[in-house]
Every structure is written in structure tokens, then in C-alpha cells.
Amino acid sequence: MxxxxxxxxxxxxxxxxxxxxxxxxxxxxxxxxxxxxxxxxxxxxxxxxxxxxxxxxxxxxxxxxxxxxxxxxxxxxxxxxxxxxxxxxxxxxxxxxxxxxxxxxxxxxxxxxxxxxxxxxxxxxxxxxxxxxxxxxxxxxxxxxxxxxxxxxxxxxxxxxAVAPIVEADSIDMTKVFWASRYDRGTPDYLNCPLSEAQYRNFRKELLAGEKVAARSFEDVRHFEGCLPVEVLAARGEDTLAFGPMKPVGLVDPHTGLRPFAVVQLRRENSAGTLFNLVGFQTKLTWPEQTRIFRTIPGLENVRFARMGSIHxxxxxxxxxxxxxxxxxxxxxxxxxxxxxxxxxxxxxxxxxxxxxxxxxxxxxxxxxxxxxxxxxxxxxxxxxxxxxxxxxxxxxxxxxxxxxxxxxxxxxxxxxxxxxxxxxxxxxxxxxxxxxxxxx
Ligand SMILES: Cc1cc2nc3c(=O)[nH]c(=O)nc-3n(C[C@H](O)[C@H](O)[C@H](O)COP(=O)(O)OP(=O)(O)OC[C@H]3O[C@@H](n4cnc5c(N)ncnc54)[C@H](O)[C@@H]3O)c2cc1C
CATH class of the missing domain: 3.50.50.60 (FAD/NAD(P)-binding domain)
Structure with a gap:
């Protein structure tokens, strides 16, 4: 040298x-x-x-x-x-x-x-x-x-x-989502997007049908159980997501006073609170499909994505x-x-x-x-x-x-x-x- x-x-x-x-x-x-x-x-x-x-x-x-x-x-x-x-x-x-x-x-x-x-x-x-x-x-x-x-x-x-999408906070419809932590433990740090049963079933259907990115030959990813793509979880069973990353336990929607059928939780990505990630939503859906499908989540209809999800x-x-x-x-x-x-x-x-x-x-x-x-x-x-x-x-x-x-x-x-x-x-x-x-x- x-x-x-x-x-x-x-x-x-x-x-x-x-x-x-x-x-x-x-x-x-x-x-x-x-x-x-x-x-x-x-x-x-x-x-x-x-x-x-x-x-x-x-x-x-x-x-x-x-x-x-x-x-x-x-x-x-x-x-x-x-x-x-x-x-x-x-x-x-x-x-x-x-x-x-x-x-x-x-x-x-x-x-x-x-x-x-x-x-x-x-x-x-x-x-x-x-x-x-x-x-x-x-x-x-x-x-x-x-x-x-x-x-x-x-x-x-x-x-x-294994990256979950990140969205810009000021594009979330705050009238549809609510702040809470499960069972009111700690501070209410999560933004929760509540889904009815019909919305959940439709969302799962879209995840299954959505176009995915094909893995390149060198990306033969053996997924870790802890960070499976959301669509892989969806394919495991009708209610796997509702018992997994979308489980509603310990959460009550203040707009209805009821526990939603399922939730998508958003967590702060930075201390300024300008960015939120969709917890557990790492995915191999193509970018246009992520935009289309994740905008069906209540509160995220007009959301702007700071980065898309991926696994590579x-x-x-x-x-x-x-x-x-x-x-x-x-x-x-x-x-x-x-x-x-x-x-x-x-x-x-x-x-x-x-x-x-x-x-x-x-x-x-x-x-x-x-x-x-x-x-x-x-x-x-x-x-x-x-x-x-x-x-x-x-x-x-x-x-x-x-x-x-x-x-x-x-x-x-x-x-x-x-x-x-x-x-x-x-x-x-x-x-x-x-x-x-x-x-x-
Ligand atoms: C498949 C793929 C596709 C991507 N597509 C895009 C895209 O479309 N747009 C985009 O913005 N970003 C893309 N990225 C992301 C990324 O920003 C680019 O890979 C970018 O080139 C990274 O720059 P870098 O200088 O850090 O690494 P690289 O540009 O990859 O440069 C690293 C260099 O180090 C050399 N090297 C590696 N190991 C050694 C070693 N031991 N000794 C000597 N040399 C070594 C490599 O040969 C290579 O030339 C892609 C990444 C991948 C893997």
C-alpha cells in the first residue's frame, strides 16, 4: 500500500x-x-x-x-x-x-x-x-x-x-386515527388506524392480489420469522394478520368507544414526529401497489410516502x-x-x-x-x-x-x-x- x-x-x-x-x-x-x-x-x-x-x-x-x-x-x-x-x-x-x-x-x-x-x-x-x-x-x-x-x-x-413504509405525519387524516398504547400502558405513543371487519377482509384480499417484486437470484432471502413480509403473513390464513401486526387487543377507538376489528399501528420514526412507520409492514409489494393498497387504510387515504417498504x-x-x-x-x-x-x-x-x-x-x-x-x-x-x-x-x-x-x-x-x-x-x-x-x- x-x-x-x-x-x-x-x-x-x-x-x-x-x-x-x-x-x-x-x-x-x-x-x-x-x-x-x-x-x-x-x-x-x-x-x-x-x-x-x-x-x-x-x-x-x-x-x-x-x-x-x-x-x-x-x-x-x-x-x-x-x-x-x-x-x-x-x-x-x-x-x-x-x-x-x-x-x-x-x-x-x-x-x-x-x-x-x-x-x-x-x-x-x-x-x-x-x-x-x-x-x-x-x-x-x-x-x-x-x-x-x-x-x-x-x-x-x-x-x-426489511423495511416498512414511512409516511409523512402531516399527510395523515388525524380525524380517523387515534393515539394510544395497548391497554393504556405507558404514554399513548402509537397512532392507530382502525379497520372494520369488512375493511380488514378487503385489505387482506388486496395484499394477496397485489403485484410483488420478484427476488433477484442473489436475493434468495430466507425470511426471519420476526420480520416476515406482511403479504406472506396475509397468505398464512384469514386472520393471521388480525392476530399478528394488526391485532387490536388493548385498544379502544375513542370515536366509537369500541375495540376495532383490526388496527394498523404507526410509530414515530424521528423525535420531531414528522415521520411515522407502519409497524410490521415490511413488504415486497411493488411501489405503485404499496401506494394503492396502503391508501385503503382508514386515515391514510391521502398519505405521502417518505420511503416505500422493501426487503432486499x-x-x-x-x-x-x-x-x-x-x-x-x-x-x-x-x-x-x-x-x-x-x-x-x-x-x-x-x-x-x-x-x-x-x-x-x-x-x-x-x-x-x-x-x-x-x-x-x-x-x-x-x-x-x-x-x-x-x-x-x-x-x-x-x-x-x-x-x-x-x-x-x-x-x-x-x-x-x-x-x-x-x-x-x-x-x-x-x-x-x-x-x-x-x-x-
Ligand atoms: C441491486 C441493487 C440495485 C440498486 N438500485 C438502485 C437504484 O436504482 N437507484 C438508487 O438510487 N440506488 C440503488 N441501489 C442502492 C445504492 O444506492 C447503490 O447500490 C449505490 O451504488 C451504493 O453506493 P456505494 O458507493 O455505497 O456502493 P457501490 O456503488 O456498490 O460501490 C461499492 C464498490 O466496492 C467494491 N467492493 C466491494 N467489496 C470490496 C472489497 N472487499 N474490496 C474491494 N472492493 C470491493 C464493489 O465492487 C463496488 O464497486 C441499488 C442497490 C442494489 C444492491
């Missing part, structure tokens, strides 16, 4: 972005990428920065959450965004790219940097270095995942993502307990994590955590301290979500969305107006942070 260089493992979106942030501040980088010697089950191209599935980086609208994250990353001179902008294809308000030109653009740009070394080899043990950035993504090779398990402890490394292969760590707010491993601060392995989800979000890891590592090398970006910014909100998630053991990956930005104390307002204000505040706060830390390009 090249001495004096920061070692980065994984040449995906996060690893490449982290490399560029270090290089542009004058640091040397040695990047290890296992392709083309070894491919994960989803990677196919030999180049760095491969988009494994869709060629879209989502909305470019600066007043959408993904658009805001893009604007912030452009302000910090993101390589991934600059390559994407240069190779964009027509896609309405989304930023979609020519995937070959994009990946080639990122790789050629990095190879042209004089302090950059690329080794095409699989890393199987955690490298020793000052510092090391691990950015091996959702399909980290088995050997390295095993070493990570030893370093972190098996309980802190996850291999599957995904290697990620329990960042809230393992990482500092500078993406450093608490028990060995020489090791940084970046990308999807930190518990964010999505191309852009992964690159964003690469950008921050690269900056944090640069500051360490410079003997300086970089404070985390404010959680009113998209970058800061993602970082805050993964390193301070209140979800405990249930920590699950997250896309960027307005619900995770620090809320502001304003009265009720229309969604469009609120998003515009959140975006404006984010950019002002980001500019202050950039100025404070002299991060101007």
Missing part, C-alpha cells in the same frame, strides 16, 4: 466521491476496487462508479429533497454530480445519465489526478492506515464482510433490509452505535465509513456520505476539526439520521426526504411552500457552514 496515502476500499459512488474530496484538498489517495477481478452479483461493468440498476439520480428540482441534496453537493464541488451533469440524458425534471459515459467520466477524471493510485484487488482484511475509508457498498464482498463482523460484532452488521440484500452497519458524527468508528477512529454501508440508501445519498467522509478525513490529516453540517441541511440531516438515529436496534436505511430535516417552528402551511422554505433555509445554513470551515471551492 502506498505510504502516506489515504486508503479507500470500494470504487463505487461513495469511494470515488471521497477520493476526489481528499485529492482536491491536496491529499494522496490509494483506492482499492475488486472489479474486474471479482464482481458482486449486481455489478457488471469494469469501470468505477457503476450505477447498478436505474440510470436516474432522481429529481433535479431544487425544492425537492433529492434536488436540494444535489444543490448542496454541487456547492461542495461533488465529482459525482459534475460527472452526472456532464453526461445527463433527457429525463424531464429528473437527473438521469448515460451510465457508460458517467462511469467512464468519473474513472478517467480520477486517473488523471497525480496523487491518485488505483489497485484492482479485493481487500479481505480491514487495512491498517491513517486514515482508511471503507466504502464497499450494499454488496460488500463476503470475505470483507466477515472481517467487519469480527471487528464490529455480528449484532452490528446487517445483511438484509443490503450490507450495512449499525451506525448510530458504531460511528461518531464524523463517520469515524468510535472504537478505532482511523477507520471511516462511507456510502450505503453507513445506512443511507440510494446513489445520491451514498455519494453524499462519501463526500462527507472525504472531507472529515481531510480535516483530520490537516490537524483541524470539521463540525458536522447543520441538520437543517440535506447533507447534515442524512448524517444526523444515521449517526444519531433514535431507532435503536431497529435502525433502518433512509433516503433523503424533507421529513428528516430539522423541523422549523411555523404554523401549518402548504406542502410546496414548506418545502421551498426548508430548501432556502438549508442553503443559507450550508453557506454559513462552508464559510466557517473555509470550504469555498
Amino acid at each position: 502506498k505510504s502516506g496515502a489515504v486508503i479507500i476500499v470500494g470504487g463505487g459512488l461513495a469511494g470515488c466521491e471521497a477520493a476526489w474530496q481528499l485529492l482536491r484538498r491536496g491529499h494522496a489517495v490509494h483506492l482499492y476496487e475488486m472489479k474486474p477481478r471479482r464482481f458482486s452479483p449486481a455489478h457488471k461493468m469494469e469501470t468505477l462508479a457503476e450505477l447498478v440498476c436505474s440510470n436516474s439520480l432522481k429529481s433535479n428540482d431544487p425544492e425537492s429533497a433529492p434536488g436540494l441534496l444535489k444543490t448542496e453537493m454541487r456547492e461542495l464541488c461533488s465529482l459525482i454530480l459534475s460527472a452526472a451533469d456532464q453526461t445527463a440524458v433527457a429525463a424531464g425534471s429528473a437527473l438521469a445519465v448515460d451510465r457508460n459515459a458517467f462511469a467512464r467520466g468519473v474513472e478517467d477524471f480520477l486517473l488523471a489526478q497525480k496523487n491518485f493510485t488505483l489497485s484492482r484487488e479485493e481487500i479481505t482484511e480491514i487495512p491498517v492506515g491513517e486514515p482508511v475509508i471503507l466504502a464497499t457498498g450494499p454488496l460488500t464482498s463476503d470475505a470483507l464482510a466477515q472481517s467487519l463482523g469480527v471487528l464490529l460484532g455480528g449484532d452490528y452488521l446487517y445483511f438484509y433490509d 440484500r443490503n450490507t450495512y452497519i449499525h451506525s448510530p452505535s458504531l460511528l461518531t458524527d464524523a463517520l469515524r468508528l468510535k472504537k478505532n477512529p482511523a477507520i471511516f465509513f462511507a456510502g450505503q454501508i453507513t445506512g443511507v440508501e440510494g446513489y445520491l445519498e451514498s455519494a453524499a456520505m462519501g463526500l462527507l467522509a472525504g472531507l472529515f478525513a481531510s480535516f483530520v490529516l490537516e490537524g483541524a476539526t470539521l463540525s458536522p453540517p447543520p441538520s437543517s441541511t440535506a447533507l447534515g440531516a442524512l448524517l444526523h439520521y444515521i449517526t444519531a438515529a433514535e431507532s435503536g436496534k431497529d435502525f433502518q436505511p433512509m433516503n433523503i426526504n424533507f421529513g428528516i430535516l430539522a423541523p422549523f417552528a411555523r404554523g401549518k402551511m402548504r406542502k410546496k411552500e414548506k418545502h421551498a422554505l426548508l430548501a432556502r433555509r438549508a442553503l443559507e445554513d450550508l453557506d454559513d457552514w462552508i464559510t466557517t470551515h473555509h470550504l469555498q471551492q
Whole structure:
């Protein structure tokens, strides 16, 4: 390994972005990428920065959450965004790219940097270095995942993502739902959506008939009994759900004074109470089917989804307990994590955590301290979500969305107006942070 260089493992979106942030501040980088010697089950191209599935980086609208994250990353001179902008294809308000030109653009740009070394080899043990950035993504090779398990402890490394949908609080019809905990134990922390018997039967019928995502060959998920997809439970019997995640015991609907036939319980996803998850509703239904079927639940007829449910292969760590707010491993601060392995989800979000890891590592090398970006910014909100998630053991990956930005104390307002204000505040706060830390390009 090249001495004096920061070692980065994984040449995906996060690893490449982290490399560029270090290089542009004058640091040397040695990047290890296992392709083309070894491919994960989803990677196919030999180049760095491969988009494994869709060629879209989502909305470019600066007043959408993904658009805001893009604007912030452009302000910090993101390589991934600059390559994407240069190779964009027509896609309405989304930023979609020519995937070959994009990946080639990122790789050629990095190879042209004089302090950059690329080794095409699989890393199987955690490298020793000052510092090391691990950015091996959702399909980290088995050997390295095993070493990570030893370093972190098996309980802190996850291999599957069983995610229930998350909805935005201000889109729930509060006139139909009620706050309660079962048997009035503790504080009434759950929002309960009550279903009559007819509504329950119809809901189950829709779950069974709804279109499901087919598992990819490498996603032969053996479901754990504790987190079975809701449609698998529905298929087990007429009343399995009503005795499982939808059981109404210990709950009385204050609108009727009666126990509902079944309930869907919603639990806070963040301390601000802007997001709620549907408890026990991990699912393999397609996204349009989730939207259609879950909107038949009383109170959720017009709900907005912050993220959809899913079950798929995904290697990620329990960042809230393992990482500092500078993406450093608490028990060995020489090791940084970046990308999807930190518990964010999505191309852009992964690159964003690469950008921050690269900056944090640069500051360490410079003997300086970089404070985390404010959680009113998209970058800061993602970082805050993964390193301070209140979800405990249930920590699950997250896309960027307005619900995770620090809320502001304003009265009720229309969604469009609120998003515009959140975006404006984010950019002002980001500019202050950039100025404070002299991060101007
Ligand atoms: C099948 C699949 C489809 C997805 N589709 C989408 C989508 O359509 N849109 C979206 O926004 N997100 C999608 N994602 C989610 C995710 O955001 C992307 O996977 C994203 O590429 C993650 O970026 P990353 O840099 O963290 O990891 P990656 O881009 O996967 O990069 C990790 C790199 O590390 C290398 N590597 C792994 N182990 C080692 C090792 N031991 N030594 C050396 N190199 C190693 C890999 O070869 C890879 O190049 C998908 C994920 C999967 C698994």
C-alpha cells in the first residue's frame, strides 16, 4: 500500500466521491476496487462508479429533497454530480445519465489526478492506515464482510433490509386515527388506524392480489420469522394478520368507544414526529401497489410516502452505535465509513456520505476539526439520521426526504411552500457552514 496515502476500499459512488474530496484538498489517495477481478452479483461493468440498476439520480428540482441534496453537493464541488451533469440524458425534471459515459467520466477524471493510485484487488482484511475509508457498498464482498463482523460484532452488521413504509405525519387524516398504547400502558405513543371487519377482509384480499417484486437470484432471502413480509403473513390464513401486526387487543377507538376489528399501528420514526412507520409492514409489494393498497387504510387515504417498504440484500452497519458524527468508528477512529454501508440508501445519498467522509478525513490529516453540517441541511440531516438515529436496534436505511430535516417552528402551511422554505433555509445554513470551515471551492 502506498505510504502516506489515504486508503479507500470500494470504487463505487461513495469511494470515488471521497477520493476526489481528499485529492482536491491536496491529499494522496490509494483506492482499492475488486472489479474486474471479482464482481458482486449486481455489478457488471469494469469501470468505477457503476450505477447498478436505474440510470436516474432522481429529481433535479431544487425544492425537492433529492434536488436540494444535489444543490448542496454541487456547492461542495461533488465529482459525482459534475460527472452526472456532464453526461445527463433527457429525463424531464429528473437527473438521469448515460451510465457508460458517467462511469467512464468519473474513472478517467480520477486517473488523471497525480496523487491518485488505483489497485484492482479485493481487500479481505480491514487495512491498517491513517486514515482508511471503507466504502464497499450494499454488496460488500463476503470475505470483507466477515472481517467487519469480527471487528464490529455480528449484532452490528446487517445483511438484509426489511423495511416498512414511512409516511409523512402531516399527510395523515388525524380525524380517523387515534393515539394510544395497548391497554393504556405507558404514554399513548402509537397512532392507530382502525379497520372494520369488512375493511380488514378487503385489505387482506388486496395484499394477496397485489403485484410483488420478484427476488433477484442473489436475493434468495430466507425470511426471519420476526420480520416476515406482511403479504406472506396475509397468505398464512384469514386472520393471521388480525392476530399478528394488526391485532387490536388493548385498544379502544375513542370515536366509537369500541375495540376495532383490526388496527394498523404507526410509530414515530424521528423525535420531531414528522415521520411515522407502519409497524410490521415490511413488504415486497411493488411501489405503485404499496401506494394503492396502503391508501385503503382508514386515515391514510391521502398519505405521502417518505420511503416505500422493501426487503432486499443490503450490507450495512449499525451506525448510530458504531460511528461518531464524523463517520469515524468510535472504537478505532482511523477507520471511516462511507456510502450505503453507513445506512443511507440510494446513489445520491451514498455519494453524499462519501463526500462527507472525504472531507472529515481531510480535516483530520490537516490537524483541524470539521463540525458536522447543520441538520437543517440535506447533507447534515442524512448524517444526523444515521449517526444519531433514535431507532435503536431497529435502525433502518433512509433516503433523503424533507421529513428528516430539522423541523422549523411555523404554523401549518402548504406542502410546496414548506418545502421551498426548508430548501432556502438549508442553503443559507450550508453557506454559513462552508464559510466557517473555509470550504469555498
Ligand atoms: C441491486 C441493487 C440495485 C440498486 N438500485 C438502485 C437504484 O436504482 N437507484 C438508487 O438510487 N440506488 C440503488 N441501489 C442502492 C445504492 O444506492 C447503490 O447500490 C449505490 O451504488 C451504493 O453506493 P456505494 O458507493 O455505497 O456502493 P457501490 O456503488 O456498490 O460501490 C461499492 C464498490 O466496492 C467494491 N467492493 C466491494 N467489496 C470490496 C472489497 N472487499 N474490496 C474491494 N472492493 C470491493 C464493489 O465492487 C463496488 O464497486 C441499488 C442497490 C442494489 C444492491
